[in-house]
């Protein structure tokens with residue numbers, strides 16, 4: 090089984106809250122370096138109630154003595170957002186785990202077109218700084234609220250890449266702007282990488298337009314921390330190994346959702362198949378693995394499953410909770 094991530098404490102050494110965006114600077118209290126990261130990486134924060142949240146690092150990957158996070162928090166936010174806004178103040182500590190990168194820059198030295206939808210800007214700021222340092226051609230296109238972007242105006246990430254930034258008024262502009270932009274880049278560079286991050290509708294729009302334009306899948310890279318809605322999936326059953334109880338999993342629920350509805354409590358943290366909190370043993374049937382937690386070999390063994398996101402390839406899965 091994959092080892093669970095190790096959490097360690099960092100301190101808030103700077104906090105800026107503007108236009109609904111909180112920009113945190115985190116460091117070890119003794120000033121020691123933090124684990125290295127590469128552009129596009131994220132860290133997990135463990136909140137006092139045990140909930141784990143993932144946030145992209147927006148700072149310079151060449152400065153591992155501090156991590157920089159930018160988090161959008163609605164004024165009426167409760168739970169995690171309210172905690173980060175009101176209680177995680179300057180000088181306080183929080184548990185984090187070492188950065189993980191599921192959204193890296195491709196190693197091929199191709200130019201990079203970065204598309205940010207609102208606060209999806211954060212990993213792309215880090216990528217833009219890295220691309221600039223590597224002298225690779227790139228552009229950063231921002232689609233979203235002016236206020237969100239303005240929150241970064243006096244921050245070092247913004248200053249470092251300001252000259253490469255193209256600002257579009259709203260994220261729905263992506264519909265009319267993507268085709269000419271991609272055509273222009275294809276003409277200029279032939280092959281290039283397209284990196285995008287933002288809200289679910291933004292991601293869906295970019296993905297659909299890329300498909301419609303015949304953009305090579307291998308050159309499209311994206312990340313989203315919002316679970317995709319579950320709908321129209323094949324139904325199946327879960328059998329609880331210890332009791333023999335059968336729980337149907339409908340087309341619009343995750344396994345965890347169906348079990349919780351049936352009164353069988355499943356603990357969830359990320360809800361994205363990243364953290365491993367909802368891992369269960371498989372005693373029968375074949376899972377349809379959709380997580381980023383298990384290794385390829387573990388997935389092939391088919392004896393574990395992440396209940397927050399994976400489904401079944403067989404009509405019934407027997408699991409041990």
Ligand code: FES
Nearest residue numbers: 358360362365397
């Ligand atoms: S809750 Fe994090 S992997 Fe399922």
